[in-house]
Amino acid sequence: MYLYGGTVAEAARQVGQDTFVATAAQRFAQRFGVPAGTQEVHSWSRSWPALTRALCAAGLEGLHLLLEYSLPATGERIDALVVGEDTDGRLCMVAIELKQWTRAYLTSARPGMVRVGRRTVVHPARQVGGYVHYLQQWVSRDELPLSVRGVAVLHDAPTELIESLRTQAAHGPSAAFPLLGQADLTATPSADALAARLGCAGLRPTGRHRVDELLRTEHRPSPTLLARAGDVIEGRDAFTLIGDQDLARQEVLHAVADAQNQGRKSIVVVTGGPGTGKTVIACRLLGDLCRQQDANPRLLSPSGTLTRQLRRTVGDDFRGLITTFLDKIPATLTPSSVVLLDEAHRARTYPDHRRAGFPLTLGKLIDQAAVTVLFLDERQTVRPTEGITLEELRQHALHSGLSFAHVDLVTQFRCNGSRAYHQWVDQLFAPEGAAPAWTASDYDLAVASDPEQLSAWVGEHTRHGATARITAGFCWPWDSPPTPPLLPEVDIAWGDSDQRRIWARPWNSRADAPDLDHPEVPARPFWATDPGGHHQVGCIYTAQGMEYAYNAVIMGGDLVRRGERWIAEPDASRDPQLRGLPPQRYVRYALNSYRVLATRGTRGTRFYSTDEPTQAYLDRLLPPHHT
Incomplete structure (x- = not known):
């Protein structure tokens, strides 16, 4: 999903018009379900013309440009994506992060963070590096091999700020992603030199049919990413299971085998009080499922706090596999996906599902997955706009023709x-x-x-x-x-x-x-x-x-x-x-x-x-x- 797609030349003729930005704002609300913020719309009006001027000065008018390209497994968007063919004929995507910064505060104590005004944000080289990693791991695959590059363009930034940012990113993986300031965006000494600075060296236009093929490609984790996630989880002693925890794991794996071999969809509910190991089981199962062929598992939680803690524990590289579930279903699920919903008692039921039927969003999530595993403690529901019960899930499985299994955890680990x-x-x-x-x-x-x-x-x-x-x-x-x-x-x-x-x-x-x-x-x-x-x-x-x-x-x-x-x-x-x-x-x-x-x-x-x-x-x- 994106707000605009066309050649660089086509975009350059339009981005400076007020109607173009206004139309983009309308399209944003239609496609993402929420209105674009005033500050974000203002940044488009400043950054898009600056970017297209630089791309045209670099002689890249024929390349394809996508603005506000969505990464559905993460909820993030890339400001701009340039698409062309590299010298080997492969499609190449150049992720561009746009900033309007003229000043920022940096400290060696936190090299991956920058303060701009009152906000503390990720260093732009680190941010664009995350986008490149995502595209390599979620979009590129055997049938559509991609080369992926990334660059951060701070079109208003003075040289002093750019040098400080480069120094901060000089060590570690962020060093691979260039940072360009105001002085870097002119065609000096040549257009080719500017193209190289913009990460587009050697790129040539590609057919629109290839761009369309790219846009139709389903985002899903690569086998390499899944294997690495499985290895990381397997190697963590914190995710070792004992007793009835392993019983719950085996019950889920049995349901997954039934879905794969018999096409039988199911709901598995794992209940237990605080400290019985529900989150540990969910993480271990994610590792198990990542090792299975053609797997596309997800570990979801309605709690943003828990999601961020799990990402930090397992590694932020796997953030698309571990994500927050609020009022939208992850866009990258497939009919073979296994969904692990931790803290299911906090799943949102807007406005109050006691007044209606089964929670709509949760029902759609269950419909899309092959197996849905819900980790539940009914006595941890703390708002009237959230919560589900074991009996409601049992009845939903019965009425939907799904298999149903329940495991109750009794051993206490906290x-x-x-x-x-x-x-x-x-x-x-x-x-x-x-x-x-x-x-x-x-x-x-x-x-x-x-x-x-x-x-x-x-x-x-x-x-x-x-x-x-x-x-x-x-x-x-x-x-x-x-x-x-x-x-x-x-x-x-x-x-x-x-x-x-x-x-x-x-x-x-x-x-x-x-x-x-x-x-x-x-x-x-x-x-x-x-x-x-x-x-x-x-x-x-x-x-x-x-x-x-x-x-x-x-x-x-x-x-x-x-x-x-x-x-x-x-x-x-x-x-x-x-x-x-x-x-x-x-x-x-x-x-x-x-x-x-x-x-x-x-x-x-x-x-x-x-x-x-x-x-x-x-x-x-x-x-x-x-x-």
């Missing part, structure tokens, strides 16, 4: 392997009835008397090299800017009236990338794992799917204990997804949220409630924290 703790947490966050007092000794569990104790406990473990984090219910405002410094918005007052004390911390960063000036503040996807995260407070959307050694949980005023039952107070919530729900509906999501927060710690957990009766209830159930 929380020190303590089944007693998980049973206790399930009892604690049941809507009614008192939980028993904690008497087991296989998990470090206690109640803190104030938030300062939580901070001291987390800080002590951090100093000794363990991961420790504080989480809280979404009961405080979250208005910090996207970049640090963050505002200390989670503020709690406690103590007697004559000795009132205030404890305050910021929520975790909203940004998806780290800020170059504040390396001590991890980006949102890595708050749970990267140094510095213990200085911020995480919420349900940051912590879900993650784990760390020591876990401090602050219960806010949205869920309070009164007698033998939990009472929901939606007005105490600051979550725009939940505030305003009636209490009888809100209570389910509040109980699920705190259950999730309570099960992140692998070695120990501390509780604290800002509500005095609830704190008194916890005091009766748990031993006091000792410093």
